[in-house]
Amino acid sequence: MFDWKWDFTFEILPRLGWATLNTLIAAGGGYAIAIVLGLALALAQRSPYRALTLVVREAVEFIRSTPLVLQIFFVFYVGPQFGIRLSPWTSGMIAIGLHYSAYLSEVYRGGIESVPKGQWEACRSLSMSTSDTYFRIIIPQALPPALAGMGNYLVGIFKDTPMLSVIGVAELMHAANAIGSEHYRFLEPYTLVGIIFLAISLPSAGLIRTFEAWVRKRLGMS
Amino acid sequence: MEDYSNYPLQLDATDRPMVRFQNVTKRYGALTVLDNLNLDVAEGEMISIIGPSGSGKTTVLRMLMLERIQGGVIYVDGTPLTHEAKGGKLVEASERYLRKAREPIGMCFQHFNLFPHFTALQNCMEGPVQVLGLSKKEARERSEELLEMVGMIDKKDQHPSRLSGGQQQRVAIARALAMRPKVMLLDEVTSALDPEVIGEVTEVIKKLVKEHNLTIMMVTHQMGFAADISDRVCFFYGGRIEEQGPPKELFGNPQKERTQQFLSAVKSAD
Amino acid sequence: MTYWEFLSENGGRFFDGTLTTAAQFFLSAIFAILFALIAGLMKLSDNVFVRSPAVVYIEIFRGTSLLVQLYWIFFVLPLFGITLEKFTAGFIAVSMNLGAYGAELVRGGIQSVPKGQWEAAYSLSMSPAKRMWRIILPQALVNMLPPWGNLLIELLKATALVSLISVADLMFEAKQINGSTFLSAQAFGTALIIYYIFARLIVTPFMRWMERVMARKMGRV
Numbered sequence: 001m002f003d004w005k006w007d008f009t010f011e012i013l014p015r016l017g018w019a020t021l022n023t024l025i026a027a028g029g030g031y032a033i034a035i036v037l038g039l040a041l042a043l044a045q046r047s048p049y050r051a052l053t054l055v056v057r058e059a060v061e062f063i064r065s066t067p068l069v070l071q072i073f074f075v076f077y078v079g080p081q082f083g084i085r086l087s088p089w090t091s092g093m094i095a096i097g098l099h100y101s102a103y104l105s106e107v108y109r110g111g112i113e114s115v116p117k118g119q120w121e122a123c124r125s126l127s128m129s130t131s132d133t134y135f136r137i138i139i140p141q142a143l144p145p146a147l148a149g150m151g152n153y154l155v156g157i158f159k160d161t162p163m164l165s166v167i168g169v170a171e172l173m174h175a176a177n178a179i180g181s182e183h184y185r186f187l188e189p190y191t192l193v194g195i196i197f198l199a200i201s202l203p204s205a206g207l208i209r210t211f212e213a214w215v216r217k218r219l220g221m222s
Numbered sequence: 223m224e225d226y227s228n229y230p231l232q233l234d235a236t237d238r239p240m241v242r243f244q245n246v247t248k249r250y251g252a253l254t255v256l257d258n259l260n261l262d263v264a265e266g267e268m269i270s271i272i273g274p275s276g277s278g279k280t281t282v283l284r285m286l287m288l289e290r291i292q293g294g295v296i297y298v299d300g301t302p303l304t305h306e307a308k309g310g311k312l313v314e315a316s317e318r319y320l321r322k323a324r325e326p327i328g329m330c331f332q333h334f335n336l337f338p339h340f341t342a343l344q345n346c347m348e349g350p351v352q353v354l355g356l357s358k359k360e361a362r363e364r365s366e367e368l369l370e371m372v373g374m375i376d377k378k379d380q381h382p383s384r385l386s387g388g389q390q391q392r393v394a395i396a397r398a399l400a401m402r403p404k405v406m407l408l409d410e411v412t413s414a415l416d417p418e419v420i421g422e423v424t425e426v427i428k429k430l431v432k433e434h435n436l437t438i439m440m441v442t443h444q445m446g447f448a449a450d451i452s453d454r455v456c457f458f459y460g461g462r463i464e465e466q467g468p469p470k471e472l473f474g475n476p477q478k479e480r481t482q483q484f485l486s487a488v489k490s491a492d
Numbered sequence: 493m494t495y496w497e498f499l500s501e502n503g504g505r506f507f508d509g510t511l512t513t514a515a516q517f518f519l520s521a522i523f524a525i526l527f528a529l530i531a532g533l534m535k536l537s538d539n540v541f542v543r544s545p546a547v548v549y550i551e552i553f554r555g556t557s558l559l560v561q562l563y564w565i566f567f568v569l570p571l572f573g574i575t576l577e578k579f580t581a582g583f584i585a586v587s588m589n590l591g592a593y594g595a596e597l598v599r600g601g602i603q604s605v606p607k608g609q610w611e612a613a614y615s616l617s618m619s620p621a622k623r624m625w626r627i628i629l630p631q632a633l634v635n636m637l638p639p640w641g642n643l644l645i646e647l648l649k650a651t652a653l654v655s656l657i658s659v660a661d662l663m664f665e666a667k668q669i670n671g672s673t674f675l676s677a678q679a680f681g682t683a684l685i686i687y688y689i690f691a692r693l694i695v696t697p698f699m700r701w702m703e704r705v706m707a708r709k710m711g712r713v
Contacts (some may be wrong), residue, residue, distance in 0.1 A: 065648075065688055066684045074676070082677075162559040186571075198551075198555040
């Protein structure tokens, strides 16, 4: 490619490598929040309290239909207005975790609904408590069909981390922007960022499928 | 609002069947499935419930285990199941009360409903450990004994997906028995099975009737089997008991026209 | 300052931003559908030279971030002699990104049409183009509509990123208003609500209506 400078490429690679680590940490942190919060949102939508169900349903719909980048700004800037100062990392994790918890709650709901009605009836016939019914019987069966969706959103969260650069989280995009403006060269940093994202997200689909098969086997459900 | 003041809070010791349906009505929306049902099942009795589809026969079992009723009271072992006593009056039971009151009832289903992520043994141990609070060791002993009885001890470490329908149903029977129920509900337990494995399940049920003093309520399409092992057969039609009696009488000499029609239709289908 | 004073002072800017967002949304949607159709059909081709460009396009645009693609198109593409004005760069990036996801929907939708339909069209000696356009695509479209509804919501959200290359959309105006008033909750909160209304009261009902119209056309009602 014309004008591609290899020495510059090798000079900036280590810096992008470190930033990749930050990107992965950001994605992992956000995902951890999303996984737990998503389950809470899914279970709340199945609760017998109609008011709670409706409020949570609408909140999930709201989070899902508004832009993540706007939510990141909201979380970062609204805190200080009320005297709560959050670091870029903290607000970024909260925003991205909250955003994806809405998506994961839908994945969980789909998984839970895929469990046959007879399983609920069997739990009832054994007088099992609601929490035992969920955590011992329903959720383990809801998990395998939900895994593909969960995996896709892990990759999704990873690809959305560049948005965290807008509030100054030092991930890949942030590093590429900094390099670009220091050297007045954008070709190499932006292209490399693209290649790094491809290199991580392309094999992930296969990995998710392998993991899904492994879980099914572990649960004796294949 | 129905007035429950006519219903006793506890059945008298002199008149205390294992299960009593008193004026029970069940509706789905506008559709009345069971209409003012009165039925007593004595301790240790084995009754079969037969009837055309839509007659409400499966609903009789489901009300004991899975669904709420819209009128009347169901008593189990003298205590109300569908209602609880509050301030000297019966009121509709809370979820918590229901769960506790249902503990002495076990149920087997048409489609087995085994837990697919547990082995046969784990399926049987689940209730005793999680609900009854038995130690794992006790639960294992109890479960293995029952799996032995249903002839499934060799397959105890298999997951349900590796078992045939007949084998799954036998495990399901063991799972229900592991809770030491006083009443056992069998909901068309052979209907989803291939003809060649029905025998292994009916054998287990026969053994159950012979060796245990269980109260059993069975919904079935197998008239011969029902005739063989029942103390009493109830023929349901249109949400009511059309006719009931010992199998010899009901099958041998049915009194009502609808019973005769149903039995001859079943016979000609066989 | 009450919220109403805030709104009356900044309402015009929110309005302008919303118009720009709407323009970005419609242009992106049209181009995304176009890219999705082309790439989806190409990916189904038996000819490897037709199929591989589509595969490369889909994998690259689904495998990287929209923000990376946007910056690349806006900042790097000029080095190759292609300079796009920021408004154009914005909707091109959004539509190429969502088009890659849409291509998979097109492919899946076409593959969901029963084989018998292909055979029937073939038995009538229809040309390949006619067969696709008159027989297969309409049926595929009905199957695809629900996931396209979700994709269009994603597309609406994606347009917010064009603010980062200074297209004066709703997101951009919210940031500007936040910068001048320091009323973050009001500035960003109002924008969130406008996006939500856009999604729930315009995009989703429109897609539901489309689904009904298509179902009626197919005689499925």
